[in-house]
Amino acid sequence: MQFFTFIYLALPSVVLSAAFPPLGYGRRVLREAFDKRNSNVSAHSCFTEAAPATTAPKTNVWAPISGDDNLAVWNLLHDPASSLNLTHPNDAILTDNYVFWIDALHTNKSAVLPYLDGNATAPPKYARAIIFEGGKAVPDSQEYMIGPLPVGPKTTVEKLNYIYNGGTGGSVPYNARYFDSPRNAASDPLLASVMSNISDITAALFQGGVYYGSNDSRTNLITTWGVPMSFDGTKAFRNVMFKFPGPASYLTPLDFFILLDITGTDASLYSLRGFVTAEKLYPTVEALRTAFDAGDLAMEYDQTLDADWALVNYKPELGVRDLEDRLAPSTLEIGGKRYRLDKENQYVEYMGWSFYMSFSRTLGIMFYDIKFKGERILYELSMQEAMAQYGGGQPKAAGTVYHDTYYSLGTEMSALVEGFDCPWGATFWNLSYHSNNATITKTNSLCIFEADMNFPVSRHRYGADNAYGYTQLGTVKGAALTVRAIATVGNYDYMFDYAFHMDASLEISVRASGYLQSSFYYPDQGAWGPRIQQATQGSLHDHIVTFKGDFDIVDSSNSLQVSELKAIKTSQSWFPELGEFEQLEMETSNMKEEQQFNWAANNQAMYTIINSNATNKWGTPRGYRVVPGRSNIHLSTLNSPFSRNNSHFAKSHLAVTQQHDNEPYANSVQNLNLPWKPQQDFSKFFDGESVDGEDLVLWFNLGMHHFTRSEDVPVTLYSEAYSSISFAPQNFFDRAQDGDLLNRRWIEVDDEGVLTYEDYGVGLETCVVDLTEPTEHIGMMLTS
Structure with missing residues (x-):
């Protein structure tokens, strides 16, 4: 095994032959322009150059608590003066009191905005802790809030009740607590x-x-x-x-x-x-x-004892594909990184975008204060729950509902493989959470990268009276910055992508891979899935991933506008021979009250978060449209006893509510074992409050109905198990946000067939891959 050196060169002959036909003088003009443009370009590293630094305008008030704060909170909880009578979890039995976990408590929006938008001091930081209290006369699980931090004379330990609406606050009955x-x-x-x-x-x-x-x-x-x-x-x-035991036991x-x-x-x-x-x-x-x-x-x-067929390794028995021994195409940031980072504050700037990130042991990655060109679009964007519900003719399949926050989804975000999970040269960050009195760090478990979208942001050609097929052509290069993490919760690997596009649109997508939770095969149970192995049936199920989007379009006075397409009967005097005929028309109104709702049939309605008090140059309310992508679904079973009242958030495509500090989450991390009497009942969010001109939260679901198949062996494929949604400017600006992009070409052909073009100073770059001194991330991966 040896390292090798690879030099990536954007060769002009390759690029030009791909973009332009070899038509005499026109090509000569282009080649001269290329040579002039690149005469002073020097190659740089494709991989090792770090993103340029920036400084966040404010401290990240949403950041996780530090390891020092976690230790101080742990010590405070175990101090006899706190009267919690705690046992170390490693020594605990059922009748003991002990800490389950410690994490950061969300910071109330009402406390953040005066700091973020004004001169107020940063709001105080609090921790939250779940304590199993088996030693009480009536044992339960109780959640506490601890703060302000850092721990000092003013720090208190109080029951965390105000964010739950189930009637018992932060207390969960012993029989419903986490099965540890x-x-x-x-x-x-x-x-x-x-x-x-x-x-x-x-x-x-x-x-x-x-x-x-x-x-x-x-x-x-x-x-x-x-x-x-x-x-x-x-x-x-x-x-x-x-x-049967083994790495693929889910399939046996x-x-x-x-x-x-x-x-x-x-x-x-x-x-x-x-x-x-x-x-x-x-x-x-x-x-x-x-x-x-x-x-x-x-x-x-008989179930198979040898599960080699279920491992995600090379299977030569499937045959050999021609030329597959060559490295597949890869995304490289050839021109160098075009985003800036403040790693300490987890703050990112990219092509007009800016945002903060945070991390929770239960929710994973969260985004705050998302702005484009200095104007806030979203105060918060976060995953709220990843649930799955199964069907089957056997006890486990028939009665299984998962809420993956119950299993601390964020703690299952682990190291990513460069070049495969994320592109070569991506920026990798560690993610940390706390376990007992220690801090666990997952190395390289989040990646940030810019990628070619492989289609232009915009393009148009005019004229077609020459060999080129146009006399004028404008095309703008497409790219996006993606933040990615993958959480392996039990059998499934959920990939979460947040893509910030050049045109000011934001795309959220989820993909699922990993092992099926399967059932033993019986020929008469085909209604719940097909036979996928000797004695294994793929169990039919739904994946629903719920997100929170707290929009602040210009400010916090927003409305949800519904623009519905209708076929109406009309007549027009200049078409007398048609009489009355059907025509498309748009009926626009604002939603009045909080509600759960579904995408309109045939997608004949547009949903837009607008600010009626802020208009663009043309007098139209500024807004962001909610654009359905692929596989925007909701839970199929609306009345199952296993998800009766604790999964209302998954039972519609969309929902809109007024923002309240006491409604920060769609679900409780301890709701899973309380389907009939939940600690947090999402349906209670809808109590008749106005959503017209208010501070709004849009809750939306991604996911897939998993029609299991033999191609789910060994694992489900990301290419098929995929769901997405986008937020796109809808009259937020006066015109499309691509005119200020330099990565474009404007091409003209004169009457004599001479072709010239403007590159706006952005030429083709070269970069060098030198693996004689491999980087920290790719040293063991790029070998031959």
């Missing part, structure tokens, strides 16, 4: 006891598969279980499914489920609710053994 290691350890003895008593049955059914407990060396099966694990917090259950499920009642903190009271196999319920061990002895239990198919 102590709860798993408490219920595993019952599981092991039951499975040990039927080890002869499982060994016979599943090629020797047995379970004697998670720490028993004889165990050769692994467990998984469905969520939710409670409906309203009064009881808790654990529906356990077994699988077994048709065997144990249903357990695990209510409360006294594990001696936990009990067996039954078994499910071969689509039948057996309520007791005796009933299961009777069926086994009678020969009624048998697997129609």
Whole structure:
């Protein structure tokens, strides 16, 4: 293995032959222009040059709490004076009080704007902490707010209640709290006891598969279980499914489920609710053994023990593609980085755009104070929830709903592979979160890069009376700055992209790859997905990813304008022979009250966030349009018991509400196990308040109905599992925002066929890839 050196040259003959036909004098004029333009250009590194620096206009008040603040908060919570009586999580049992996690509490918008737009001091910083309180007379999970930070004499620890509307504030019933290691350890003895008593049955059914407990060396099966694990917090259950171990275990499920009642903190009271196999319920061990002895239990198919077919590695048995041994095309920032960064404040400037970023252990990347040419468009843009709901004829598939914030989605954003997950030479930032009294840093887990869009922002040609096909041609190069992170939550790798385009539009997209959560295959269960392997069925499901867009078009007095296209009957005197005929017309109005709503049929309505008090040069209210992209869906099941009241945010394409400091999130991170009595009920946001001329929040859903297929093996493909939306200026400006871009060509052909063009001083560049001293990010990846 050795490093190599590669020099990328934008050769004039290649570029010109691609752009212009070789037509005599016209080509000579172009070649002379190219030589003159590039005579003093020197090559620079394609990869190692850092983005130029800038200084954020204000301190990032949305930033995560520091490691020092986390440690100070941890110590304060464990101080006997705080009277929380805490045990270290590593030593905790069910009846102990201990910290689940610590993170930053959102900073109220009402406190930020005077600082951001005026001379007020920065608002105080607070932390939030979830504490499992199993030692209370009525055990629960309680969330606290701790601040102001840094910890000092004025710092207090108070219950965090004001952001929740479910009636119990920050308190969640014990039976609905996160299922962590102590709860798993408490219920595993019952599981092991039951499975040990039927080890002869499982060994016979599943090629020797047995379970004697998670720490028993004889165990050769692994467990998984469905969520939710409670409906309203009064009881808790654990529906356990077994699988063969291995990196692709999601694709090797077994048709065997144990249903357990695990209510409360006294594990001696936990009990067996039954078994499910071969689509039948057996309520007791005796009933299961009777069926086994009678020969009624048998697997129609054996699950595969060798899962090499499910690994994401090279599969030569699929054949060889001609020329695939060559490196695929890559995006390179040939002209050098065109964005500026203030890394300390997580602040970015790019081609008129500016914005701050933050990070949360539950929500991942968040954006604040998004401006274009100094004018605010969005105060906040953030992912709120990534949920999935399944369907199936077996307990896990039929009863599975995921809220990935419950699993701390942000903590699962991990290192990205340069050149594959992100382009060569992208800027990589680390992401950090806190675990107990320590800080965990995920290296290179966020990337920022500018990429060629492979289509022009705009283009037009005029005339066609010569060999070129035009007498005038203008074309503007398309590019965008993308911020990307990938979160692997269990089986799925969610890619989040935020693309800031040259024309002042902003595109948000989500892609999903990774392993299917699959089910054991039965021929009569085709309604829930196809057979995708020897004994595996792809389980039908929905992915819904909910986002928050807090718009401030010019200021915070905004409206949601609906422009609906209608086919109306009309007559016109200059067409007397037509009589009455159908014609397109637009009916425009503003929404009056908060509501959830769906995209209009045939997309015959345009939704625009406008500021009625601010008009452009032509007297039209300035605004940003909400443009549907690919796969803008909502949840299919609107009345499922597993997502009845805790997933209202996923049940429409769009929603609009008034902004309130006590409604910062669409969901609670502890809502998953409370579908009937949620801690946070999104439907309660809609209480008749006006959304005309108010501070508005647009909630929107991306996602996909996952019609599973054999091509989901080994993993789902990003090219197909893809959803997007855009926000685009709608009369926000007086004209299109491309006239000030220098990356363009204006070409003219005179009557004699002489072609000349203007390049506005932006020529073709060269860059050098030198891997003799590889960069920190790509040293082990660019080898031959």
